[in-house]
Amino acid sequence: MSIALWVIATLLVLGGFLYYRSSLLVTSIGLVGMFAIGSWFDIVGPVLWVLLALVLVPLNVTPFRRGVMSKGILGAYRKVMPEISETEKDAIDAGTTWWEGELFRGAPAWKKLHSIQKAELSAEEQAFLDGPCEEICKMMNDWEATHELADMPEHVWQYLKDHKFFAMIIKKEYGGLEFSAYAQSRVLQKLAGVSTILASTVGVPNSLGPGELLQHYGTKEQKDYYLPRLANGQEIPCFALTSPEAGSDAGSIPDTGVVCKGEWEGKEIVGIRLNFNKRYITLAPVATVLGLAFKLSDPDKLLGDKEELGITAALIPHDTKGVETGRRHFPLNVPFQNGPVRGKDVFVPLDYIIGGPEMAGKGWRMLVECLSVGRAITLPSNSAGGVKSIALATGAYSYIRRQFRLPVGKMEGVQEALARIGGNAYLMDAVTTFSTKGIDLGEKPSVISAIAKYHMTEKLRACMDDAMDIHGGKGICLGPNNYLGRGYQGVPVAITVEGANILTRNLMIYGQGAIRCHPYVLEEMLASAETNAEGLKRFDKAIWGHIGFGMSNFVRSLVLGLGFWRFTSSPFSDSTATYYKQMNRFSANLALLSDVAMGVLGGSLKRKQRISARLGDMLSYLFIASATLKRFEDEGRQKDDLPLMHWALQDTLYKLQESQLALLDNFGLVGKTMKAIMYPFGRIAKRPSDKLDSKVAKILLLPNASRERLGKGQFLSPEGQFGYLEQTLRDIIAAEPLFDRVRKAANDRRMPFMFLDQVAQKGKELGVLSDEEVELLRRAEQGRLRVINVDDFAHEDLIAGKHAREVALASAKKQDNAA
Secondary structure (H helix, E strand, O other): OOHHHHHHHHHHHHHHHHHOOOOHHHHHHHHHHHHHHHHHOOOOOHHHHHHHHHHHHHHHOHHHHHHHHHHHHHHHHHHHOOOOOHHHHHHHHHOOOOHHHHHOOOOOOHHHHHHOOOOOOOHHHHHHHHHHHHHHHHHOOHHHHHHHHOOOOHHHHHHHHHOOHHHOOOOHHHOOOOOOHHHHHHHHHHHHOOOHHHHHHHHHHHOOOHHHHHHHHOOHHHHHHHHHHHHOOOOOEEEEOOEOOEOOOHHHOOOEEEEEEEEEOOEEEEEEEEEEEEEEEEOHHHOOEEEEEEEEEOOOOOOOOOOEEEEEEEEEEOOOOOEEOOOOOOOOOOOOOEEEEEEEEEEEEHHHEOOOHHHOOOHHHHHHHHHHHHHHHHHHHHHHHHHHHHHHHHHHHHHHOEEOOEEHHHOHHHHHHHHHHHHHHHHHHHHHHHHHHHHHOOOOOHHHHHHHHHHHHHHHHHHHHHHHHHHOHHHHOOOOOOOOHHHHHHHHHHHHOOOOHHHHHHHHHHHHHHHHOOOOHHHHHHHHOOOOHHHHHHHHHHHHHHHHHHHHHHHHHHHHHOOHHHHOOOOOOOOOHHHHHHHHHHHHHHHHHHHHHHHHHHHHHHOOHHHHHHHHHHHHHHHHHHHHHHHHHHOOOOHHHHHHHHHHHHHHHHHHHHHHHHHHHOOHHHHHHHHHHHOOOOOOOOOOOHHHHHHHHHHHHOOOHHHHHHOOOOOOOOOOHHHHHHHHHHHHHHHHHHHHHHHHHHOOOOOOOOOHHHHHHHHHHHOOOOHHHHHHHHHHHHHHHHHHOOOOOOHHHHOOHHHHHHHHHHHHHHHHHHO
C-alpha cells in the first residue's frame, strides 16, 4: 500500500466516523486500527504513533481532559461569553424545543416528523365551527362595522359573549369551551375570512391575556372569581403591556408599581401604587378588567429584603379609581377596539397580582411563556384564513372577469400572481396546523411561534398585494361589495403587533433558536455559570460534544455539497424525495454555519442582525418546508394537490438557498471559504417554473377537489361575500356552453361574453334554450355584474365623524325650512 493511498483511506475512515457521528472512543479505535494497518505496511513509524498518542490519550483520559483542557477552555469561554440579561434568560427558559430542534441538528429524523399524530377536531369543536361560528359569520357585516359604526354591532358582541367565543381557552370547569389550539386556529381562520375586526376581537382574549395567565398562575380565589365571568362574557379582558417608550423592548417598560401602605375600602393595607401609560391595547376601550404589566419596587422592604422586584402582572378592574380607559386608536380603517390605558396613583391590594404576592417580580417569565403559545395561534391563523379566502375569491374573480375575450386568469401574468396566492395558502395552512399541533402536545414553542408570526404575516402581505393587482379597480374602491380593501389596509397591523416583524426576524427567531435548538450551546452557557466541580463536569461533556458536532457538520456539509445529498435518506421514494434530501443538506449547513458564526463573532453576533436574520431564515424555511411535507402526508398524499405541494416546497427551499448565499456573500473571507465548501457546483434549488405556476393557477380557477381542500373550513355560505362568488363561478361555467350554443345559432362569432340576460332572450327567440337555461343565463349575468361592479356613494355618505353629523343636521334643517 502506498503512503498516499493510506492517507486517503485514513481520512475517509475519519470522515466516515465524523459523518455518522460516532463516539470519541469509537473514532479513536478506528484511527488506531488505521495506524496499525499503516504499521503493517511500514508506512507508520514511531513518530506518527507518538503524534497520534499526543492527540488521543488526553482526549480519552477523562480526568486529564476535564481538569486541564476543558478547564482552560472554560476560562476563555467565560471571558468571551456575553452576559445574558434576566429578560433574555427568562425568554430562553420559557419555551420548549420541538421539531425545530431536530432541524438544528444537521440530520433531521424524518420518521419522527411523520410519527407525530395528525391534527384533528373533536366532534364538539367541529359542531362549534358548523354552528355558532357559521352563524356569527352570517351576522357580521364588515362594511357596516368598518365604515358606519367603527365597531361591531351590539347583537354581534352579544352573540360572541353568549356562545363563549372569548372562552375557547378557558377550561370547562370554569364554564369555558376548553378547545384545542388547533380548534382555536380553525375558528380564527374562518372568522378572518369574513372580517379582520371579528377575528382580532375573538383572537386576543384567547391569546395573551388574563384568561391564559390566570389558568396558569392565578390563585384559587382569582380563578374561581374571574374565569367563570370571563367565560360567560360578563367580563371583557385586555392585557396592557406596550408603552410609548417600550414596544418591542417590552422588558424596559417604564410603568411602575411601588409597594406601600394605603387606604382600601376604609382600611389601611399594604398594597401597590401604580403609575402607567399604555397604548395599542386591543379591547382596552371596552374591557372591564385590565391585565397590567409594570415594574414593581419595594423601597420600604414590606415584602422582604429585595427592593427591585422586577416586572409584575396584575389584574385591575377598569373602574378602579385613577384608571383611564375608553378612548380609542384608529388602526388603518380597521377599527377593532384598541386604545390607550392610563393610570395615575392607582392604589390596589397586593392580591391583585396574578398569582398573589408570591408572584411579585415574576411577570416577565409568565408573559413570555404564554406569549410563546398565543403568538403561534392568533396572527398566523388570521393570516392563513385570510389568504385561504383570498385564494378562492381571486381564483373565482379571475375566471369570471373577462378581458380580450377570455378570463383574465388565463393570462400568464395573472397566473404568476395566482400561483403565489395558491401555493402560499397551501403552505400557510400547513404551518398553522403543524405549529398548533405542537401546542396541543404540550409544547411551548417560542421559536416556532416567532417563525409562524413573522412568515405568515409577511406572506399575508405579499398575497394581498397580488390579489389587489389582479382585482385592480374592484380592489381599491371600498364599499359593501369590496372583500379585499379593509384586509389590505389592515395588513400592517398584523406586521406590527405581537413583536414587530423586523425585530422578530432579526433578533427573536435565531436569537432564541441558536440557544434553544442547538444541542450543546444552552448546556455550555448553564454549565459555565456554575463554579463547582459539577459545573466543570457538565461543561466538559457539552464542549467536547459541541466540538465533535461541529466537525461532523463540517464533513457532512463538505460531502453533501459535492452532490452526495442525492444519496441521503428520505422517507418516501416519490417526487417528494428530492425535498427531504435537499433539506438534509441545508440542515447540515445551518448547523455548521451557526457554529462558525458563533465562533467567529462571539457575543457580537447579536449585533450582526443581518447574519442572524439569514440564519433565522434558514431555520424558518426548514420548518415551513417540514410542515408542508407533513400536510401532504397527513392528507393522504393527494395526487391532485401535487402542484400546490411542489410550488410551496420549491419556493421555500429556493428562498432558503438565497438567504444562505446572501449570508455567505456578506461574511467576508469566512463566507467565501464556506461557500466553496457548500456550493462547489452552484445552486441546487430552483424556483417554481412557469409551467408549475400555470398548474397552481388552474386549481384556483375552476371547482375541483384540490381547490375545496385548499379552502376547507372557510365561510362560503351564499349569505356571505365569498359564497356568492363561488355560486357565480359555477353559474358562469354552466353558462359557457349555453352562450356558445346561442352564438352558433345566431351565426355571430364575435358575440362578447357579456349581457347574458340579452343572450338568454335571444336564445329563447331562436328556440335553442329551455326556460331553465334562460333562467341560468339571467342569474349568471346578475352574479357577473355583482362580481365586477364596484360601489359608488353620495358625497355626504362618505363624510365621517363629527363633520358628518353637522352636515346631516344642516341638511335636515334645510329640508325643514323648505317645507
